[in-house]
Amino acid sequence: MTAEAASTGSRRDPDRRRALLEAADRVIQREGPEASMASIAAEAGISKPILYRHFGDKSGLYQALAERHTRRLVEGIRAEFSRSDSTRARARSSIDTYLAIISANPNLYRFLMHRASAEDAATRSAMSTMIRGVSRELAEVVIAEGDGAGGPIDRTRAYVWGHAVVGMVQTAGDWWLDHAGEVPRSVVVDTLTDLILAGFPRDAGLA
Known part of the structure; x- marks a missing residue:
């Protein structure tokens, strides 16, 4: 087998790929956004060029990490906001889910949202696409449910609201991660819920 063929086979081995991503997770959890590719390679027991080879390049590694972790975040938010419950209860549980996930591993969150996104245009684009997708989904849920009295909701207002909500949260x-020791998560969740519902694209039925 040629070296090129061996490299291609390694990239397609899901178990090996998973092990390398787990090594990256461990380093990022310890070192935060400043985690180096050399440290990740050392954790995995390989050289940096071989690490890149498994993912194509550094951009490929960043995108694999982003996909691995943002999927869980998006699925959690989607599940909470799609529940059969009041708008307030769904908004509150969605926000709480988001904050719980990012606070469980703040170093990884900062690495993906700030370090990787700043360094790599493809990762930044992928993260932006994910964020816009969540915004659209929130808007579509609101549009589908109507105004609570059988009437329609203005699509433009719903989309503005959806994107504003995601950006605000x-x-x-980001701010709360720097003040989590001083500010309880419940205070942030309740405050954001009140702000979000104040701008909800209908006037009644918020409780």
């Missing part, structure tokens, strides 16, 4: 989450 993301920015507030």
Whole structure:
């Protein structure tokens, strides 16, 4: 087998790929956004060029990490906001789920949202696409449910609301990670819920 064929086979081995991503997770959890590719390779017991070879390049590694972790985040938010419950209860549980996930591993969150996104245009684009997708989904749920009295909701207002909600929660989450020892998560969740519902694209039925 040629070296090129061996490299291709390694990239397609899901178990090996998973092991390398887990090594990357461990280093990022310890070192935070400043985790180096050399440290990740050492953790995995391979050289840096071989690490890149498994993912194509550094950009491929960043994108694999982003996909691995943002999927869980998106699925959690989607599940909470799609529940059969009041708008307030769903908004609150969605926000709480988001904050719980990012606070469980703040170093990884900062690495993906700030370090990787700043360094790599493809990763930044992928993260932006994910964020816009969540915004659209929130808007579509609101549009599908109507105004609570059988009437329609303006699509433009719903989309503005959906994108504003995601941006607000993301920015507030960044701030809260720096103040989690001082500010209880419940306070952030309740405050954001009140702000979000104040701008909800209908006037009644928020409780």
